[in-house]
Amino acid sequence: MRRAVCPGSFDPVTNGHLDIVTRAARLYDQVHVAVMVNKSKQGLFTIEERVALIEESLQDYDNVTVEVFHGLLVDYCKQRDIPAIVKGLRAVSDFDYELQMAQMNNGLSGVETLFIPTNPVYSFLSSSLVREVAAWGGDVSHLVPEHVLRALSAKLRRDA
Numbered sequence: 040m041r042r043a044v045c046p047g048s049f050d051p052v053t054n055g056h057l058d059i060v061t062r063a064a065r066l067y068d069q070v071h072v073a074v075m076v077n078k079s080k081q082g083l084f085t086i087e088e089r090v091a092l093i094e095e096s097l098q099d100y101d102n103v104t105v106e107v108f109h110g111l112l113v114d115y116c117k118q119r120d121i122p123a124i125v126k127g128l129r130a131v132s133d134f135d136y137e138l139q140m141a142q143m144n145n146g147l148s149g150v151e152t153l154f155i156p157t158n159p160v161y162s163f164l165s166s167s168l169v170r171e172v173a174a175w176g177g178d179v180s181h182l183v184p185e186h187v188l189r190a191l192s193a194k195l196r197r198d199a
């Protein structure tokens with residue numbers, strides 16, 4: 040069975056993430072979406088909320104699973120016998136850091152990283168921009184699924 044992982048913070052999941060995961064799901068038998076706990080990023084959504092939002096987004100994909108992992112991505116891969124990490128590349132600005140991580144992960148454990156070019160429609164899209172625009176009342180309805188939009192509105196209303 041060909042397995043791959045799509046890792047990220049997903050705070051929250053966007054249409055850009057979903058584009059990459061669903062394209063990976065056409066290439067691999069099993070895709071693991073790993074919600075990684077990134078200690079350097081302050082979250083808006085709890086880890087459990089992020090998982091629930093991704094699961095709802097991908098409920099029609101039988102070969103996609105979603106789970107949380109605290110630790111190194113290479114350990115996640117090792118524990119599940121996953122040989123490949125799939126990431127989206129939005130622009131050249133992503134490349135430096137992604138290359139560093141890909142080389143570090145390969146050096147640590149031999150896991151390969153494969154990049155899928157982001158759909159140009161989403162080349163500017165990030166969870167952090169979605170959070171910021173939504174927090175100031177901007178329209179992000181074309182950038183996230185409807186249930187994520189509802190969750191964002193509820194969260195931002197509560198935090199206001």
Ligand code: PNS
Nearest residue numbers: 046047048049075110111112113140143
């Ligand atoms: O969505 P993000 O925040 O850009 O994703 C970054 C992520 C979570 C994929 C990266 O920070 C990661 O792999 N974190 C897990 C910890 C780890 O393995 N760090 C070493 C990376 S070389």
